Ligand code: FES
């Protein structure tokens with residue numbers, strides 16, 4: 337049994353520690369926001385935060401998250417940065433089919449935690465490893481930038 341904290345709650349999974357975290361999230365824990373894209377660290381659809389750091393859950397062994405803190409897009413609405421991102425993406429109509437967005441939103445959460453006022457170039461660089469088959473990156477960058485502005489206005 338492997339236990340870790342998922343979006344603020346302790347969870348336990350009865351699986352081999354060699355299995356990818358993504359399998360446990362989707363198949364055992366029913367957290368479907370995190371997507372399976374390539375399974376090879378090539379698209380970013382599966383990115384989650386482990387102790388605040390973006391990780392590819394498609395290849396991350398479950399044993400690596402034992403007793404760690406995992407955040408997924410399912411829990412975005414529970415925190416200030418996630419809420420700002422959701423509203424900003426809606427306002428900017430960021431994304432098209434949405435498949436890439438859960439991984440991108442987690443990457444953006446890590447970015448805004450570390451750099452509250454990123455430039456567009458910094459945002460684009462942070463998204464370098466995230467594939468968007470719809471070509472929606474321009475709107476996604478606008479969404480992240482808008483969320484940063486909202487957060488900085490709220491902090492004043
Ligand atoms: S599914 Fe993990 S990087 Fe593509």
Ligand code: FES
Pocket residue numbers: 431432433434435436437467468469470471472
């Ligand atoms: S919005 Fe469709 S893959 Fe990014």
